[in-house]
Amino acid sequence: MKSDTELESWRLQWQSQPQVPIDLIRKVERQTGNMRLYRLGEIFVTVFIGGGTILGALITRNPEVALLAVGTVIAIVMAWRFSLKHTRGLWAPSADTTAAYLDLSVRRGRWKIADARYDSIQSVLLTIFVCVVDYRIIVSYGKWSRFADAWWLWIFCGALSLVLLFVFEGRRNKAKTELEYLSKLQAELGEIPSRP
Amino acid sequence: MFERATFKAVIDERFRELMALHGPALGRLAGSYTRTLGDRDDLFQEIALAIWQALPRFRGECSERTFIFRIAHNRAIAHIAQRRPPAVSPDETELPDPGPTPESGLSNLQQKMHLQEAIGRLPLAYRQVVTLTLEDMSYAEIAEVLGISESNVGARMTRGRQMLKQMLEGTK
Numbered sequence: 001m002k003s004d005t006e007l008e009s010w011r012l013q014w015q016s017q018p019q020v021p022i023d024l025i026r027k028v029e030r031q032t033g034n035m036r037l038y039r040l041g042e043i044f045v046t047v048f049i050g051g052g053t054i055l056g057a058l059i060t061r062n063p064e065v066a067l068l069a070v071g072t073v074i075a076i077v078m079a080w081r082f083s084l085k086h087t088r089g090l091w092a093p094s095a096d097t098t099a100a101y102l103d104l105s106v107r108r109g110r111w112k113i114a115d116a117r118y119d120s121i122q123s124v125l126l127t128i129f130v131c132v133v134d135y136r137i138i139v140s141y142g143k144w145s146r147f148a149d150a151w152w153l154w155i156f157c158g159a160l161s162l163v164l165l166f167v168f169e170g171r172r173n174k175a176k177t178e179l180e181y182l183s184k185l186q187a188e189l190g191e192i193p194s195r196p
Numbered sequence: 197m198f199e200r201a202t203f204k205a206v207i208d209e210r211f212r213e214l215m216a217l218h219g220p221a222l223g224r225l226a227g228s229y230t231r232t233l234g235d236r237d238d239l240f241q242e243i244a245l246a247i248w249q250a251l252p253r254f255r256g257e258c259s260e261r262t263f264i265f266r267i268a269h270n271r272a273i274a275h276i277a278q279r280r281p282p283a284v285s286p287d288e289t290e291l292p293d294p295g296p297t298p299e300s301g302l303s304n305l306q307q308k309m310h311l312q313e314a315i316g317r318l319p320l321a322y323r324q325v326v327t328l329t330l331e332d333m334s335y336a337e338i339a340e341v342l343g344i345s346e347s348n349v350g351a352r353m354t355r356g357r358q359m360l361k362q363m364l365e366g367t368k
Contacts, residue, residue: 007329007357013308014315014330017224021233022309022316098233185234 024101031108032091042083050076064137071129075122082118086111102186109179113172120168124161131157203252211248214264221331222268228315228327229272239275243268258340265333266341269324276320314363322356325349 053069090108093100135150144150215222226239246267254263315326328338335353339346
């Protein structure tokens, strides 16, 4: 009978439900989705920003534009190195247990904090670098002759740097709060997995 | 004093046996009353403590399983009453979209999670009956655990099943 089969199916699913609480599974799934989007963003920046500056240098043959391309590529390479190193082992839990899911969440939390700190430093340095090189490019085309001519560029550079610092510091603080909560939960539940 | 120590040892041993036997079911029950890992674990600890405290008073007036589940449900209700209603964020008002229809390749794990989430969203009266039925309890046992009539159990189960089916099929 259909209804009995249905109830029996539910009973089997219910009694064999995953040991890991659903909220933790969903959280880890959401984080994995965000990490994939983040990685796509990294690829986008590499191809379009990195590729764009290289193309610009080849087309214009302007040494300042070449400098911009070199600096951008170095920054991208360093960012990839950081990203690949710190996301190793963060894509999936090591086991289908609460301990493993919690451990993954805690390690991802540590990565978010390190990533926010790295991003804040790199983005500010890159902003300053790009503004200085842009100034030199415009000077090379004869538009400006004095440092003070580009006053709006320096104001923009300063303001953007402050905004970026604020944004990434906010991200770092949020990640710290979440990490504290997860670490406390991990300790309370005694769910520290033994790591080889 | 020796008899008291022996009695305590017997109770402790029986408690360990009962938790080994019914622990997973109690964990599932605790999960159906809570939304987060922390809350689930708190409730499970409260249930275990309540069972351990009540065990010396058990005189066989019902089955051990009925006795344990009655305590578990009473503790769960008290747990809910003590907590603030959980804030439901906008993205939690519906079940997560399972993607393709259930017949067309939803993974085993996703199906189990979907069912667990749907049961968690049933109104309490129906959730109690549905979870106990899925734990292989008869209507008579459920009636004893919840302190209601068997016909009431049947009515709640019918309505609970309808709601559960609608949620799982995504119909209104």
